[in-house]
Amino acid sequence: MNLYYTEEQLAVKEAARDFAQNVLKNGVIERDTTMEYPTDEIKQMAEMGFLGMMVSPDYGGGGMDTISYVLAMEELSKIDNSCSVVMSVNNSLVCWGLEEYGNEQQKQKYLTKLATGEWLGAFCLSEPEAGSDATSQRTTAVDMGDHYLLNGTKNWITNGGKSNVHLVMAQTDAEKGHRGINTLIVESHWDGVSIGAKEDKLGIRSSDTHSIMYSDVKVPKENRIHEDGFGFKFAMKTLDGGRIGIAAQALGIHAGAYELAVAYSKEREAFGKPISQHQSVSNKLANMATDLEASRLLVHRAAWLKDQGKPYANAAAMAKLYAAEAAMKHSVEAVQVHGGYGFVKEYHVERLMRDAKITQIYEGTSEIQRLVIARNILKGQLHEPLLAAST
Numbered sequence: 001m002n003l004y005y006t007e008e009q010l011a012v013k014e015a016a017r018d019f020a021q022n023v024l025k026n027g028v029i030e031r032d033t034t035m036e037y038p039t040d041e042i043k044q045m046a047e048m049g050f051l052g053m054m055v056s057p058d059y060g061g062g063g064m065d066t067i068s069y070v071l072a073m074e075e076l077s078k079i080d081n082s083c084s085v086v087m088s089v090n091n092s093l094v095c096w097g098l099e100e101y102g103n104e105q106q107k108q109k110y111l112t113k114l115a116t117g118e119w120l121g122a123f124c125l126s127e128p129e130a131g132s133d134a135t136s137q138r139t140t141a142v143d144m145g146d147h148y149l150l151n152g153t154k155n156w157i158t159n160g161g162k163s164n165v166h167l168v169m170a171q172t173d174a175e176k177g178h179r180g181i182n183t184l185i186v187e188s189h190w191d192g193v194s195i196g197a198k199e200d201k202l203g204i205r206s207s208d209t210h211s212i213m214y215s216d217v218k219v220p221k222e223n224r225i226h227e228d229g230f231g232f233k234f235a236m237k238t239l240d241g242g243r244i245g246i247a248a249q250a251l252g253i254h255a256g257a258y259e260l261a262v263a264y265s266k267e268r269e270a271f272g273k274p275i276s277q278h279q280s281v282s283n284k285l286a287n288m289a290t291d292l293e294a295s296r297l298l299v300h301r302a303a304w305l306k307d308q309g310k311p312y313a314n315a316a317a318m319a320k321l322y323a324a325e326a327a328m329k330h331s332v333e334a335v336q337v338h339g340g341y342g343f344v345k346e347y348h349v350e351r352l353m354r355d356a357k358i359t360q361i362y363e364g365t366s367e368i369q370r371l372v373i374a375r376n377i378l379k380g381q382l383h384e385p386l387l388a389a390s391t
């Protein structure tokens with residue numbers, strides 16, 4: 001693995017940092033308080049090419065690699081995770097799956113609009129009773145010959161109220177279990193699609209999270225992705241890449257909280273010197289910095305493996321597990337470094353602490369990442385060690 005970034009990768013990181021610090025930072029506290037969706041900010045992100053970064057230019061995307069994507073995700077996530085989750089879902093869970101498994105007609109019709117950010121996509125797997133246990137789909141897609149009849153409810157859907165296209169997992173043949181699940185492309189304006197109220201959340205408060213109800217929605221057969229019964233594998237393979245995006249989001253939260261803690265500890269004085277000079281504070285900074293580097297290496301390794309066309313499911317699970325746990329732990333510590341100021345919104349660090357929590361939950365909880373990693377260990381399918389992977 002090359003630990004040096006290319007000029008292009010560094011330019012993407014710089015553009016994302018500039019945008020986050022100079023555009024997203026303005027109003028981020030107010031949007032978090034009021035839950036107002038960042039409409040203008042998402043439009044600007046689309047114009048900058050952040051919503052379809054890795055899609056081929058043939059379909060309107062940026063044609064960039066996964067390393068560039070995680071560098072941009074980290075910078076945006078230092079400031080506004082309601083924006084970076086939109087970027088992660090649109091890139092990893094929607095565009096990637098369509099580009100990898102959609103047919104040419106589906107790519108021309110949907111991917112071209114999603115890659116430019118003209119349209120937004122949603123990934124509709126979770127249900128009221130199927131979160132971690134994702135094979136237990138209750139949503140049904142009954143085969144009616146030339147179309148499927150879709151019925152069911154999806155929960156906690158990012159971009160739920162703003163998306164034009166939903167990728168919906170549904171059970172067509174219950175007897176086949178997960179091999180009877182299909183993924184269907186559903187347009188949000190179709191008859192029978194209804195959107196629940198926006199969720200009032202602990203973190204990423206201005207992101208657009210809703211339940212979506214499907215009632216006798218007619219989905220043309222041509223909108224099924226890949227072959228009959230591939231829908232669950234489609235979801236799993238897509239989530240492998242999604243987990244890299246969320247790991248990068250967690251990394252950004254951690255990095256943002258760390259940068260705030262370092263700056264504050266050098267300014268704030270107590271007992272006659274900056275608090276950074278007190279060992280109880282400097283030890284926290286050292287721990288934050290060390291775990292930050294460890295997270296970054298895991299995230300970048302998963303991204304690198306994906307770019308090399310090597311297996312990355314396990315590396316993605318490890319990156320998400322480690323980065324999410326570290327983001328939670330160290331954003332709490334960053335609040336502690338700030339003392340009373342850390343507890344008020346103006347200092348930004350309490351928002352990062354609240355945002356960190358969701359990275360331990362969505363796109364597979366930390367418990368599910370451990371389950372995935374442990375199964376790979378026990379099957380003897382742990383991905384190759386770092387040095388072997390570079391040969």
Ligand code: CAA
Nearest residue numbers: 125126131132133134135158233236237313362363364368
């Ligand atoms: N790639 C390809 N296939 C995979 C796979 C992968 N990474 N993981 C599993 N599969 C396949 C298995 O091979 C198996 O197929 P076969 O029987 O044909 O071999 C099938 O999928 C079922 O797998 P398991 O037998 O392992 O199923 P399980 O029920 O024991 O466990 C699970 C599955 C890994 C726990 C899975 O349910 C899971 O990942 N759960 C978490 C769900 C999740 O991440 N949800 C996120 C929601 S989306 C979201 O959060 C988006 C957002 O808004 C931000």
